[in-house]
Amino acid sequence: MARVLMLGWEFPPLFSGGLGVATYGLVKSLSHENQIRLIIPTAASPDFQNVNIVGLNRVTAEEINLERLHFSFSFSNTELHQLPLSASPYHYTNYVLSKSESNELDTLKEGKAGMEVIHNTFSGNEVYGPAIQHKVYLYAKLAEEIASDGKFDVIHAHDWLTFPAGMNIKNRTGKPLVLHVHALETDRAGHETRNEIYEMEKSGMEAADQVISVSQFTKDQIITLYGIDPKKIAVVHNGIEPVRTYRKDHALKDKLVVFLGRLTHQKGPQFLVETAEKVSRVYPRVKFVVAGMGDQFAPVLESSAHKKLGSKFIFTGFLSKAKVNDLLAMADVYFMPSISEPFGLTALEAAQYRVPSVISSQSGVAEVLNASLKADFWDTDKYANYIFALLKYNALHKTLSDQAVQELDGLTWGHAARKVQHVYQTITQSKN
Amino acid sequence: MPSICFYFQVHQPFRLKPYDCFKIGYDHHYEDEPVNKIILDRVSEKCYLTANQTLLNLIDRHKGNFRIAYSISGTAIEQMEKYRPDVLQSFQALAKTGCVEFLSETYYHSLSYLYSKEEFTRQVTKHRGKIKEYFKQDPQVFRNTELIYNNEIANFVHQLGYKAIICEGLDHVLGYRSPNFIYHPAGNSAMKCLLKNYKLSDDIAFRFSNRGWAEWPLTASKFANWAHHTAGNGETINLFMDYETFGEHQWPETGIFEFLKHVPGEILSHPDFNFKTPSEILDLYPVRGEYDVHALSSWADLERDLSAWLGNSLQHDAMERLYGIEKNVNETGDANLLDNWAKLSTSDHFYYMCTKYWNDGDVHKYFSHYNTPYDAYINFMNVLTDFEHILEMKNESVYR
Numbered sequence: 001m002a003r004v005l006m007l008g009w010e011f012p013p014l015f016s017g018g019l020g021v022a023t024y025g026l027v028k029s030l031s032h033e034n035q036i037r038l039i040i041p042t043a044a045s046p047d048f049q050n051v052n053i054v055g056l057n058r059v060t061a062e063e064i065n066l067e068r069l070h071f072s073f074s075f076s077n078t079e080l081h082q083l084p085l086s087a088s089p090y091h092y093t094n095y096v097l098s099k100s101e102s103n104e105l106d107t108l109k110e111g112k113a114g115m116e117v118i119h120n121t122f123s124g125n126e127v128y129g130p131a132i133q134h135k136v137y138l139y140a141k142l143a144e145e146i147a148s149d150g151k152f153d154v155i156h157a158h159d160w161l162t163f164p165a166g167m168n169i170k171n172r173t174g175k176p177l178v179l180h181v182h183a184l185e186t187d188r189a190g191h192e193t194r195n196e197i198y199e200m201e202k203s204g205m206e207a208a209d210q211v212i213s214v215s216q217f218t219k220d221q222i223i224t225l226y227g228i229d230p231k232k233i234a235v236v237h238n239g240i241e242p243v244r245t246y247r248k249d250h251a252l253k254d255k256l257v258v259f260l261g262r263l264t265h266q267k268g269p270q271f272l273v274e275t276a277e278k279v280s281r282v283y284p285r286v287k288f289v290v291a292g293m294g295d296q297f298a299p300v301l302e303s304s305a306h307k308k309l310g311s312k313f314i315f316t317g318f319l320s321k322a323k324v325n326d327l328l329a330m331a332d333v334y335f336m337p338s339i340s341e342p343f344g345l346t347a348l349e350a351a352q353y354r355v356p357s358v359i360s361s362q363s364g365v366a367e368v369l370n371a372s373l374k375a376d377f378w379d380t381d382k383y384a385n386y387i388f389a390l391l392k393y394n395a396l397h398k399t400l401s402d403q404a405v406q407e408l409d410g411l412t413w414g415h416a417a418r419k420v421q422h423v424y425q426t427i428t429q430s431k432n
Numbered sequence: 433m434p435s436i437c438f439y440f441q442v443h444q445p446f447r448l449k450p451y452d453c454f455k456i457g458y459d460h461h462y463e464d465e466p467v468n469k470i471i472l473d474r475v476s477e478k479c480y481l482t483a484n485q486t487l488l489n490l491i492d493r494h495k496g497n498f499r500i501a502y503s504i505s506g507t508a509i510e511q512m513e514k515y516r517p518d519v520l521q522s523f524q525a526l527a528k529t530g531c532v533e534f535l536s537e538t539y540y541h542s543l544s545y546l547y548s549k550e551e552f553t554r555q556v557t558k559h560r561g562k563i564k565e566y567f568k569q570d571p572q573v574f575r576n577t578e579l580i581y582n583n584e585i586a587n588f589v590h591q592l593g594y595k596a597i598i599c600e601g602l603d604h605v606l607g608y609r610s611p612n613f614i615y616h617p618a619g620n621s622a623m624k625c626l627l628k629n630y631k632l633s634d635d636i637a638f639r640f641s642n643r644g645w646a647e648w649p650l651t652a653s654k655f656a657n658w659a660h661h662t663a664g665n666g667e668t669i670n671l672f673m674d675y676e677t678f679g680e681h682q683w684p685e686t687g688i689f690e691f692l693k694h695v696p697g698e699i700l701s702h703p704d705f706n707f708k709t710p711s712e713i714l715d716l717y718p719v720r721g722e723y724d725v726h727a728l729s730s731w732a733d734l735e736r737d738l739s740a741w742l743g744n745s746l747q748h749d750a751m752e753r754l755y756g757i758e759k760n761v762n763e764t765g766d767a768n769l770l771d772n773w774a775k776l777s778t779s780d781h782f783y784y785m786c787t788k789y790w791n792d793g794d795v796h797k798y799f800s801h802y803n804t805p806y807d808a809y810i811n812f813m814n815v816l817t818d819f820e821h822i823l824e825m826k827n828e829s830v831y832r
Contacts, residue, residue: 278454281454282453282454282456283453373806381452381454382452384452384453384454385452385453385454385810385814386810388453389453389809389810389813389814392453392813392817393749393809393810393813394749395745395746395748395749395750395809396746396749396806396809396810396813398745399744399745399746399787399806400806403787
């Protein structure tokens with residue numbers, strides 16, 4: 001049984017994307033054979049068997065030594081200052097870490113007042129938000145203090161948000177560091193991106209003892225775009241928690257093609273519109289339901305209007321998990337035209353609801369879901385042909401749904417956890 | 433005096449071109465002519481021409497003592513007419529030796545028996561005509577697509593006027609008995625079955641170049657020795673295989689042509705052994721037992737069943753949709769339309785849709801030009817949808 005210091009960002013019940021789902025699934029499965037201490041910015045759930053959850057929103061003075069924190073603060077590296085506008089994980093923001101906030105950190109005081117600042121920074125329901133760099137920075141400092149006891153065998157950090165913390169703790173304690181890549185800055189901001197987050201990811205992965213990527217697709221990106229040694233990257237595909245699903249009727253006479261996710265460049269919204277146009281030409285009784293928000297919402301809306309496809313689209317905005325389930329229960333086809341998708345857990349969720357997927361080949365989930373129809377992200381003719389076929393040929397729809405459900409049986413978090421366990425063993429043994 | 437009976441299957445399908453939903457209603461031409469030509473050219477060079485010449489030489493050398501049989505599908509003959517008349521001529525040259533027998537099958541290499549006896553009969557008749565036209569023979573022995581077989585098929589084929597049918601020698605049906613005799617199908621003592629000796633056939637067709645096989649490398653004398661060992665327990669050793677075994681499935685570098693060149697001489701080195709064609713076997717030996725097959729069987733895969741063509745609901749759906757419009761097609765009386773429809777019945781279209789094993793990248797993948805079985809199904813269904821569209825317009829104009 002290994003003692004794992006897990007550094008996460010999203011965790012149920014607070015999460016906005018796949019990261020929280022994945023962290024939870026993995027922690028839960030790993031907890032059967034490991035002792036886990038999980039540090040997250042905002043915790044809203046109690047500890048469970050073998051898992052101690054440390055939330056910075058509720059951290060106690062005993063857990064951090066504020067005086068030392070303050071003292072070491074002035075020596076801390078300054079690379080985190082002045083982060084660029086693209087620094088948010090999921091949204092482009094115009095945020096630049098401001099002087100006043102830095103000052104606030106500098107004046108973090110001992111005792112009650114200091115604790116209050118920390119708790120305030122990490123409370124609320126927004127796990128990202130405009131103050132993200134500020135949070136990342138403070139998280140790294142606090143996690144380092146919390147972990148200074150060194151009572152763990154391995155550090156396991158999830159995505160760039162926790163990489164600085166992971167590196168700090170490795171430096172401080174000498175414990176082996178595993179970086180788990182669920183998404184890269186090059187996915188979010190484009191392959192040419194070389195900003196500070198990119199640098200943070202790169203230096204983190206260089207320093208790490210082992211990198212885990214959620215797909216071969218992401219591993220290839222880490223090798224080619226970040227120049228990391230392939231030998232230290234292990235692929236561990238995400239699993240999926242079994243759920244009870246249902247079907248739901250709807251009043252529309254059209255069939256429903258569902259797009260689920262943030263409307264950002266990475267998700268290929270322009271291909272969504274192009275495909276919708278092509279599909280409705282050959283299969284008029286169709287509606288594309290777009291569930292999600294993002295900076296590409298206005299462009300998508302405009303181009304759909306320009307192509308006179310207004311009646312073909314339904315925009316729902318961001319949906320709660322319950323509403324997403326309802327939507328999947330009504331959907332006929334799940335469509336994910338992402339330009340660069342490290343995994344794409346939603347395609348598996350759709351499969352649980354017996355909704356077959358048309359997905360981009362540039363996705364991790366394409367590697368594990370054989371029973372899906374795949375095309376290069378730009379190939380809207382092929383997407384349209386596939387969506388048409390799923391809407392028109394019932395036997396195809398049924399076969400893909402049946403086979404996908406069968407494939408899900410092999411895609412468990414337990415399976416993923418065993419591979420992670422193997423990674424732990426490899427690096428802790430080589431350390432000894 | 434035991435005989436060796438060689439039968440080679442020659443078949444090429446009319447592959448469909450990539451046909452997406454945007455073509456439906458606009459493009460009524462389905463064949464992938466460039467691909468079909470490329471593949472026929474390749475197989476002609478690698479297999480047909482070389483193997484034909486090798487066998488022609490052997491027939492010459494052994495002065496009538498080396499004898500073989502072919503079944504050539506109608507779609508293969510048509511493509512040879514179109515792209516490679518030289519290959520067709522080389523088959524005709526073999527026919528002229530008098531040592532080569534041509535068998536009957538469905539013109540379109542289809543599974544039509546399972547869906548429509550009328551269409552099956554039509555395709556068999558059409559094929560028989562084609563064989564007579566090119567090879568001046570009236571076939572007496574029938575082989576169904578992929579050796580798909582049961583008692584009922586044997587009876588039906590008997591009614592069509594055939595003396596015998598070719599089938600797989602199934603262990604679970606034969607039990608302790610040997611496939612190396614003539615049998616009759618259960619309930620029909622007037623019909624005969626020739627059973628494939630799958631062990632010796634597959635030693636050549638599948639295992640020949642397998643370096644992991646304990647018997648590798650397989651020499652002609654070793655093989656002949658195995659065949660000779662059946663002396664006393666067999667009258668006809670039926671070696672049935674795809675003709676593309678020679679040069680295409682087993683590359684020339686494996687030594688398959690050298691093997692072929694030497695097998696007849698090695699076999700004939702034993703004074704009791706000879707080569708006979710299927711019809712000659714029927715005249716030479718008596719029926720030794722009953723072969724009772726109820727469930728449909730075939731010569732494919734380990735299962736020896738129909739799962740390669742009808743193993744999933746995509747294949748069933750496509751097949752049912754296709755035969756669902758048979759009546760409408762016939763009603764148009766349009767020969768061209770009927771031909772286009774029947775070309776869609778070729779078994780390969782359904783084989784490409786097979787989902788068993790495809791993730792393992794095995795033999796099924798090797799034979800498919802589609803990336804996935806789903807692509808095969810979608811392409812076929814798009815074509816069929818267009819065909820149905822033409823049919824509707826045609827029927828409307830007929831009844832107007």
